[in-house]
Amino acid sequence: MARAPIAERLTAQALAGEPLGSPEAVAERLLAVQGQDPRGARLAVRARTEGVTAAGVDRALSEDRSLLITWLNRGTLHLVRSEDYPWLHALTAPTHFAGCRRRLQQEGISEGAGEKAMRTIESALAEEGPLTGRDLRARLDGAGVRTEGQAFIHLMFLAAARGILVRGPMLGKQHAYVLVRDWLGQQQPVDREEALAELARRYLVGHGPADDRDLARWAGLPLRDARAGLRAIASALKQREDGLVELKGSPDPAPLPPPRLLGAARKSSARTKCW
Numbered sequence: 689m690a691r692a693p694i695a696e697r698l699t700a701q702a703l704a705g706e707p708l709g710s711p712e713a714v715a716e717r718l719l720a721v722q723g724q725d726p727r728g729a730r731l732a733v734r735a736r737t738e739g740v741t742a743a744g745v746d747r748a749l750s751e752d753r754s755l756l757i758t759w760l761n762r763g764t765l766h767l768v769r770s771e772d773y774p775w776l777h778a779l780t781a782p783t784h785f786a787g788c789r790r791r792l793q794q795e796g797i798s799e800g801a802g803e804k805a806m807r808t809i810e811s812a813l814a815e816e817g818p819l820t821g822r823d824l825r826a827r828l829d830g831a832g833v834r835t836e837g838q839a840f841i842h843l844m845f846l847a848a849a850r851g852i853l854v855r856g857p858m859l860g861k862q863h864a865y866v867l868v869r870d871w872l873g874q875q876q877p878v879d880r881e882e883a884l885a886e887l888a889r890r891y892l893v894g895h896g897p898a899d900d901r902d903l904a905r906w907a908g909l910p911l912r913d914a915r916a917g918l919r920a921i922a923s924a925l926k927q928r929e930d931g932l933v934e935l936k937g938s939p940d941p942a943p944l945p946p947p948r949l950l951g952a953a954r955k956s957s958a959r960t961k962c963w
Contacts, residue, residue: 700938809843
């Protein structure tokens, strides 16, 4: 009889078994942690670690530069390791452009105004960064770019999709934006096939067992891409009786844990993404 995957998924997600040792270890295990709510992201780390504080997460974001938050995967904010940003961005950003253009048009932002906003944001961060969202809104207002309603957040989303900016350091209690090239260095080209294989492997490490539809939904990619990634690591996969796959050598499920306080799982909406 096929066993229920609940215990295995809790173990994969580090909610059961031995706690992890650092915020970076959580991001490595899960690949991308929902980051719409900064407190929720910190709670997600806390639930999977022992002895890690919010200050430790902030230090990883600000001083170590080992973590960052930006729009990835399904078009929502995610906490990821800085070293995973280049290939995750290369895979997922192209899926956002059409929807983002449409949302900007709905907000009254023409293509020309959008390009002016990108130049303004890049120039401001290059000359003055890091800057908070309030700072960047003021720079856009000063340049005559409309920021009312949801225009501002969609402009920031576009800048993130273009690979211009990410949320890097904390400035007091505010999460500030930085230029990708200044914060992480010049980005190198990404091999798409290798990236899809890494996506499939890392997803199963932190979320398996699963199937191709689970992966596609989580990553916000077409089903064909999820299937290509799984095919690329087929020799490392074990087919289960329930139709799911898992990595060979996956750890045995740990005992079910006591109740844990988790970060909020917020649904995507037009308020938080260019969709």
